[in-house]
Amino acid sequence: MSFQSKAYAVKNKTPNPIQITAEQLLKEAQEQQMADPKPPKQQITDEQELQEYKMKKRKGFEDGIRRNRMNINLYLKYAQWEETQREFRRARSIFERSLEVDYRNPSLYLKYAEMEMRHRNINHARNIWDRAVTLLPRVNQLWYKYSYMEEMLGNITGARQVFERWTEWEPDDEAWTSYIRLEMRYNEVEKARAIFERYVVCHNSTKSWLKYAKFEEKRNSVVRARSVYERAIESLENTEFKNDEQLYISFARFEEHFKEFERARMIFKFGLEIIPKSQAQELYRIYTNFEKQHGSRENVEDVIVGKRRFQYEEEIKKNSYNYDVWFDYIRLEESHGTKESVREVYERAIANVPPASTKTRWRRYIYLWINYALYEELETNDFERARAVYQECLKIIPHKIFSFKKIWIMFAQFEIRQHNLVEARKILGNAIGNIPKPKIFLTYITLEYQLNNIDRCRKLYEKWLDTDPANCDAWIQYAQMENGLEEIERARALYELAIAQPMLDMPEVMWKCFIDFEIANEAYDNVRDLYERLLERTKHMKVWISYAQFEASIEEFDKARKIFERGCHVLKTETDNKEERAILLESWKEFESKFGDENSLSEVEKKMPRRVKRKRVIEDDNGEESGWEEYFDYVFPDEEAITSASKLLEMAQKWKQARAENQQELKPF
Secondary structure, eight states: OOOOOOOOOOSOOSOOSSOOOHHHHHHHHHHTOOOOOOOOOOOOOSHHHHHHHHHHHHHHHHHHHHHOTTOHHHHHHHHHHHHHTTOHHHHHHHHHHHHHHOTTOHHHHHHHHHHHHHTTOHHHHHHHHHHHHHHOTTOHHHHHHHHHHHHHTTOHHHHHHHHHHHHTTOOOHHHHHHHHHHHHHTTOHHHHHHHHHHHHHHSOSHHHHHHHHHHHHHTTOHHHHHHHHHHHHHHTTTSTTTTOHHHHHHHHHHHHHTTOHHHHHHHHHHHHHHSOGGGOHHHHHHHHHHHHHHSOHHHHHHHHHHHHHHHHHHHHHHOTTOHHHHHHHHHHHHHHSOHHHHHHHHHHHHTOOOSSOOHHHHHHHHHHHHHHHHIIIIISOOHHHHHHHHHHHHHHSOTTTOOOHHHHHHHHHHHHHTTOHHHHHHHHHHHHHHOOOHHHHHHHHHHHHHTTOHHHHHHHHHHHHHHOTTOHHHHHHHHHHHHHTTOHHHHHHHHHHHHTOSOOSOHHHHHHHHHHHHHHTTOHHHHHHHHHHHHHHOOOHHHHHHHHHHHHHTTOHHHHHHHHHHHHHHIIIIIOOHHHHHHHHHHHHHHHHHHSOHHHHHHHHHHOOEEEEEEEEEEOTTSOEEEEEEEEEEEOHHHHHHHHHHHHHHHHHHHHHHHHHHHHHHSOO
16 A cells, blocks of 8 residues: 655645845844853962962963973973063973973974073073074074074174074074164265175175165265175176176266266266176166267167167077068168178178078078178278178079079179170070070070170070960060161071970960061061961961951051951851850951941841850769859850751650650559
């Protein structure tokens, strides 16, 4: 038999008119909380009860110490309680017991000595401090407390002896500073100065020397303070603080304070020469402000230039192959530096040869050599040095991998300016052997042409064509030179050789120049022959248009009209390029509007196509349909009838194919 618990239904589900939050519940609980009961106060009425109370307390402390002998807090509480009972011997005994447990704990000595000092047991306190500083000489607080007690007692000699004992351990800077302050409180300047001398020997650092110098400066001892700064620079020369800019900043400001501006300027410059650039940023900034306040315009510019030099040096340290930084650095030196400084920067820059043998890495680097050579030639007029720069540059370039035509050309032009024609020819000849580029040939040919050495020009053109027979510019310029010399047959022969080449980089330019050449010489039959030969190679509509325009230019309108007709027929029957055919008809229509009559124009207009928009399937790389696209097509009048008939035949074919497929499906298995 199973029992099921009965679910009691809630009779009233309406919300309570007074809502109570959790915050209110917590607040009420805190207010109604009862205070902890306090222990009853025990009143001691006679000596016996007092002794029982003391015995009970001592027994509790002793039991606690027996349970946990290493708990120093129990000893301290025990001793403090005995102190409140004026039981100093017992308190001392407890402190001694605690020191046996942990004699390295400074707080024990502090509490022990402070107890004796509170009750004016000076000798006891002095003995405790002696023990403490003997056992724990590296705890500064013990020394401070000891010296402070002696000073408060007026025992300055004793305080001085404490500091003397402390300084034998070579403590930190604060200990020496406290000793000096002690002497200065009693106006013992010479003794303080003697302590400073020992201090800078013990701690040979920028901080100690600056404190010594400030000490003398406050006493207006200018000579002594200057001597301290100078000794500091000499003493820190071979230490880790030799590059600390704060020493030079403080020294310069000291001289500036006493109106010794030239001394301050020399200190700034000396510091900037000694300290590495990366560690002297603050020194640069202060030096710049100093020159703006007290220096001339030239001095301010020198500071700014020095700061920019520093920035460039830092960037070069990060990446010595950043040639843009080298260019900026060189421009700075050329504007404000000497010849020696400019040459030094150039030499440092060109020493960073690109590690990779790729031409893109070398492009910016080569311009360093070019600028160096131009500087030596134009600015210093040292032509021998400029020649040496060009020669060294050509030696360092890996000509078997790549070369730079610009450096060859500039070297040759430099020799021409020096009237050294033989050397210039030799350089250009070597350039052709290493890098037979068109620019090299053109420079050499231009030089010989200006010297009227036509035979040399022809040899150079022949060499160029042997090296690169597909270069149309070489053929065209060679032919134009011969044409300029009125060697018409030579020029025509060159054009014939050019168009007969199996491979040309710009054959259309070559044919156009040949045709323009024949037109300029009024050899119209040759022009027609060239057009016919060109049409044998290509049926492009531009050739037909150019051919017809040529005939129209010499007023052979019938021939031009026949060329347009031929072109339309060829494009229709052989190429079937409707767009080119439409462009050719547009050109023909324009021709008829200028040179024809209404009948000829109407005949052409009848042949003009109609532009229609159509759709076609787009196929992806796998040959599958991926959508449709719209395109424009041209429908010519002579094709519309054929197109409509072909559409009917196509629809009939599709109907027949669909009917055959349906009959195939209805056949029984």
